Amino acid sequence: MDKLSVWAPRVLSVLRIVVALLFMEHGLMKVFHFPIPQPGAPDPLPPMLLAAAWLEIVGGALIALGLFTRPAAFILSGEMAVAYFLAHAPQGFYPAVNKGEAAILYCFVFLYLVFAGPGLWSLDAQVRKRP
Secondary structure, X not given: OHHHHOOHHHHHHHHHHHHHXXXXXXXXXXXXXXXXXXXXXXXXXXXXXXXXXXXXXXXXXXXXXXXXXXXXXXXXXXXHHHHHHHHHHHHOOOHHHHOOHHHHHHHHHHHHHHHXXXXXXXXXXXXXXXX
């Protein structure tokens, strides 16, 4: 088991990067229609969705780089909690029915990153190493 524990900081970094890139895609779909327009998103975006999209793009980029990871993750965790309760919960109680599973997962992965930090492979870790 100890052989696996040595890899935990690196795997935390991989988790952070993959989740952030997937998260950024939601904002890119809303704002830039990349790789496709987000299904069901109105055009033009209302101000709340536009703000959410930019949080997803900028916050996702910061987390992918591991820069200001904890504050960015805190904000994005809150964004996903708000998204769940405003957009998904009114559609039904069960996340599988209201299509809110992704929002819940992102919320709790970002909350985890607030406490776990960015991992070994991050700009935050590089800044901490400087004398």
